[in-house]
Amino acid sequence: MNIKFKLTLMSFLQFFVWGAWLITVANYWFGTKNWSGAEFGAIFSTLGISSIVMPALTGIIADKWINAEKLYGILHILGGLALMYIPQVEDPTTFYYVIFAAMLCYMPTISLSNSIAYNILKTNNFDVVKVFPPIRVWGTVGFIAAMWITNLTGNKASYNMFYLSAIAAVILGIYSFTLPKCPPQKLIATDASLGEKLGLNAFKLFGTYKMALFFIFSMFLGGALQLTNMYGDVYLSEFSKVPEYSDSFVVKYSTIIMSISQISETLFILAIPFFLKRFGIKQVMLISMLAWVLRFGLFSFGNPVDGLWMIILSCIVYGMAFDFFNISGSLFVETTTDSKIRSSAQGLFMMMSNGFGAFFGGLISGIVIDKFFTHDGIRDWHSIWLAFAGYALIIAVLFAIFFKHKHNPEAVATVNH
Structure with missing residues (x-):
């Protein structure tokens, strides 16, 4: 399979997973479940917490110990399993913790997907500045496609949006193991302090x-x-x-x-x-x-x-x-x-x-x-x-x-x- 096509498919699925529920989850929360607005705000705060905690940690792991594409795949499979459990949830507190677990897995994959694409393109002597943007645009197309499918199938207030997202996440997780290898770069000095490793020196x-x-x-x-x-x-x-x-x-x-x-x-x-x-x-x-x-x-x-x-x-x-x-x-x-x-x-x-x-x-x-x-x-x-x-x-x-x-x-x- 063509390398650019492989990365395009990865980008498409990466944001398809998100687009299947991100825009429509409020309809499920307020309409189907009739839960309160104050608690709903906390659901979206999980994106923020995950963005603070996880990218630096997964970046260190990918830099030192495990192939980036394998870590990427594991995170998507785990996130997919969390999303698959959501339809069984019957109270807002449990929903919060399950979506939080899913976001802890998903949010770092956004930066990891960029790192994987850059690594593979550079290894294969592609002009990253020229080749990457058209690949990344397919991520937005994937997000839009998921939104349209959720709406046109009558599931914009249904738990099926989470199943759609979960299935796409697991497929992407398995698919990522077929991507070209992105071994640890070991760019972080062995004697670097924990603060330096986490980027806290900034x-x-x-x-x-x-x-x-x-x-x-x-x-x-x-x-x-x-x-x-x-x-x-x-x-x-x-x-x-x-x-x-x-x-x-x-x-x-x-x-x-x-x-x-x-x-x-x-x-x-x-x-x-x-x-x-x-x-x-x-x-x-x-x-x-x-x-x-x-x-x-x-x-x-x-x-x-x-x-x-x-x-x-x-x-x-x-x-x-x-x-x-x-x-x-x-x-x-x-x-x-x-x-x-x-x-x-x-x-x-x-x-x-x-x-x-x-x-x-x-x-x-x-x-x-x-x-x-x-x-x-x-x-x-x-x-x-x-x-x-x-x-x-x-x-x-x-x-x-x-x-x-x-x-x-x-x-x-x-x-x-």
């Missing part, structure tokens, strides 16, 4: 005002990154409670509508080099923050009939909001940190945004929605999205005022090249 960057500010803003914006993944599908589905919208396309095919967000991601990734060269990293990150304001604001005022254009535009804006922040933030770290701690610094950026940010964002949003915006079991989505938009706007204004960074087109061009 925390010294907090001693620099500019970097400390960057990481703090990354955490606060990271709190917004998963909010529409958490609540977007159930928000659209709950328009069914309004008689004039109950039979609308949006209600029936809410997951397909939400998939426009992922389609948008693939398009905005291609636009990033132009925006970075033209506006610079700070401006691109600010554009991302303002795009989050739009994302939430448009959801607040949209509806399935005369406000449908706002819902669709919100989904299109998502690609800019999500990608511009993640990629420009990563490039900022790449161009402003010492090469000796650059990998650790990238890990710290992910830890602050997708780790601590996602953890607090998931936890606090669930509590806030349950306490202030839910009345007699009915969620006030207009006010919920408006509150999220206000949160993103405050971050954007503070970032524009306090974060100082001079645009250097040459540094950006060098990284892009």
Whole structure:
């Protein structure tokens, strides 16, 4: 089998596993199980905790003791078994621990899949910069395909979404053992301290005002990154409670509508080099923050009939909001940190945004929605999205005022090249 095709299939299945349940789990939680909103926020916080704890640990294991593709396969099989158990769960506390176990296995496979692809492509003398992006795009296609299958088969509120995800995870786990070998690199010095092995030496960057500010803003914006993944599908589905919208396309095919967000991601990734060269990293990150304001604001005022254009535009804006922040933030770290701690610094950026940010964002949003915006079991989505938009706007204004960074087109061009 062609190496590029093998890696493309790996990328497709990697995100198919996630897309089968991530966007639709709220429908299962609120609709099928009728559990509370405060506890639901904790479910998404497991993504954050897993992103903080696991990637560094599995990175060390893959660097020193076990082939990366084998570790990758074992994690997917274990995660698949956890997902397969979810339909048997009858209380929210057990659900939390089972999904937490699944995420402890799944989240590190995202970075491992990149490492495996880079390793195999380099070993086979491929131009990684040229060849990897088209392979990675199939990951987004896999995510979209899983969303569509879940919706079109009538399972957007059914436990079958977890079976679909689990089967894909186990298949991917077994398939990974057929990939070319990625032996331990043993790049970590034997006399390195535990702090160095875990990348904790990058925390010294907090001693620099500019970097400390960057990481703090990354955490606060990271709190917004998963909010529409958490609540977007159930928000659209709950328009069914309004008689004039109950039979609308949006209600029936809410997951397909939400998939426009992922389609948008693939398009905005291609636009990033132009925006970075033209506006610079700070401006691109600010554009991302303002795009989050739009994302939430448009959801607040949209509806399935005369406000449908706002819902669709919100989904299109998502690609800019999500990608511009993640990629420009990563490039900022790449161009402003010492090469000796650059990998650790990238890990710290992910830890602050997708780790601590996602953890607090998931936890606090669930509590806030349950306490202030839910009345007699009915969620006030207009006010919920408006509150999220206000949160993103405050971050954007503070970032524009306090974060100082001079645009250097040459540094950006060098990284892009």
